[in-house]
Amino acid sequence: MTEQRIADFWFDPSCPYTWLTSRWMTEVARVRPVELRWHVMSLAVLNEHAEEDPEGDTEGYLWKPVRLFAAVEQRYGQEALGRLYTAFGTRVHQNGQWGFDGVLADAGLPEELAAVAETTEYDQAVRTSHEEGVAKVGDHVGTPVISSAGVSFFGPVISRVPRGEDAGRLWDGTLLVAAVPGFHELKGRPHEEPKF
Numbered sequence: 001m002t003e004q005r006i007a008d009f010w011f012d013p014s015c016p017y018t019w020l021t022s023r024w025m026t027e028v029a030r031v032r033p034v035e036l037r038w039h040v041m042s043l044a045v046l047n048e049h050a051e052e053d054p055e056g057d058t059e060g061y062l063w064k065p066v067r068l069f070a071a072v073e074q075r076y077g078q079e080a081l082g083r084l085y086t087a088f089g090t091r092v093h094q095n096g097q098w099g100f101d102g103v104l105a106d107a108g109l110p111e112e113l114a115a116v117a118e119t120t121e122y123d124q125a126v127r128t129s130h131e132e133g134v135a136k137v138g139d140h141v142g143t144p145v146i147s148s149a150g151v152s153f154f155g156p157v158i159s160r161v162p163r164g165e166d167a168g169r170l171w172d173g174t175l176l177v178a179a180v181p182g183f184h185e186l187k188g189r190p191h192e193e194p195k196f
Contacts, residue, residue, distance in 0.1 A: 004033045010041040010133030010145040011085070013065045016194045017157050018144045019089040024158060025146070027167035034148070034171070038081045040073060041130040041143050042066045063126075064117035068100065070125040071116040072109060083107040094196040153178040160195040 009025055011018045028034050044062040065088065073081040087106035091097045100114040116122055133145040141154035153174065162170050177183060 002033045004035055005149055006037055007034050007146055007148040008037045008039060008133075010039045010129070010136075010143065010147075012041055012043045012062070012143040013069055013085060013088050014062050014092075015043065015143050016093045016196075017159070017191075019093040020158050020161055020194055020196070021144050021146075021156060022085065022089065023161045024156075024167055024170065027161060027163055028171040031164060031168040032171055036082065037078055038073070038085060039129050039133055040066050040069045040081075040126055041133045041145065042126050043143060045127055045130045046134070046139070046142065063123070066126045067119070067122045068113065068117045070122040070129065071113060072107075073129075074122070074125055075113075076109065080107065080109060084109060093194070148175065151175055151179045157191065159192045 007025060007028075009022065011022055013019075025034075025036055029036050042062065044066065069081060069084060069088075072084050084103070084107040087103045088100075091103055091106070092099075100117065104111050104113055133147075134141070136147045136152035137145055137154050145152065145154055147153075156170065156174055161167070177186060
């Protein structure tokens with residue numbers, strides 16, 4: 001029997017491509033002996049010193065979800081963080097319902113938690129988690145960052161979710177390539193719009 005392997009997954013919940021990669025990883029956990037551990041990272045933190053924000057987030061919206069997610073991780077733990085990400089991604093990315101209305105209830109969490117998104121109470125927790133993920137690969141990447149058994153990488157960026165053994169093969173191949181000493185980057189076809 002193959003030994004269970006932990007895969008740490010750093011994500012900004014607002015990124016639709018990261019959402020697709022996260023759903024691929026949940027599929028991987030069904031077909032490979034992989035246990036997922038979720039961690040928050042932040043496009044707002046990543047881009048805060050850029051002359052021009054590539055996300056175009058002039059109002060600071062991207063801080064709100066990561067604050068909420070950091071609060072849930074600290075108060076309720078990993079399992080709750082995973083439930084929240086599933087609830088948020090389903091409503092926001094798949095159904096186009098931006099905001100927190102109903103998301104916390106869907107995740108089995110108290111609705112009043114949404115208030116932390118408007119405060120800076122969890123900003124340091126966001127930064128700390130973000131820095132842990134970026135330290136695995138460097139600040140030249142975006143979201144997501146995945147790390148498993150000493151192999152860390154950005155992505156893969158996918159526009160649709162492979163299922164079943166296709167998901168497993170992509171996982172096997174990604175680990176194989178990312179583990180090669182000196183490996184830096186691999187790109188595929190030009191990106192297409194996310195297909196949920």
